[in-house]
Amino acid sequence: MHEISLVRNIFRTLEQEFDPGELARLEGIDLKVGKLSNVEPLLMQSAFEAVVEDDGRYRHVSLNITVLPVKIKCEECGDICEVHNYVFKCSNGHPTRNLIQGTELLIERVHFADP
Numbered sequence: 001m002h003e004i005s006l007v008r009n010i011f012r013t014l015e016q017e018f019d020p021g022e023l024a025r026l027e028g029i030d031l032k033v034g035k036l037s038n039v040e041p042l043l044m045q046s047a048f049e050a051v052v053e054d055d056g057r058y059r060h061v062s063l064n065i066t067v068l069p070v071k072i073k074c075e076e077c078g079d080i081c082e083v084h085n086y087v088f089k090c091s092n093g094h095p096t097r098n099l100i101q102g103t104e105l106l107i108e109r110v111h112f113a114d115p
């Protein structure tokens with residue numbers, strides 16, 4: 001399950017940015033996941049639970065996942081629109097593969113308890 005290593009990577013990133021004292025107050029992580037990112041939110045959630053269960057330091061941390069729709073920007077007319085059912089066409093019907101959203105896996109925000 002590649003979600004397990006994704007979750008481990010998220011904690012590794014946070015461990016590089018915050019010191020252990022701060023991380024002890026970590027309460028929540030907001031994640032943004034694009035629809036084309038190959039991350040399945042339900043699997044991500046259960047991978048997260050498995051990892052925090054395994055690593056006692058983060059047992060009180062919760063994960064909040066927001067799924068981002070796929071968006072394209074037409075190179076011909078500049079139209080920006082959402083992609084549904086993998087139809088990569090702008091609203092004027094021009095085919096385009098110019099993705100501007102939908103493949104990301106981002107830590108959007110982290111929440112800390114008051115010291």
Ligand SMILES: [Zn+2]
Binds near residue numbers: 075079092093094
């Ligand atoms: Zn267009």
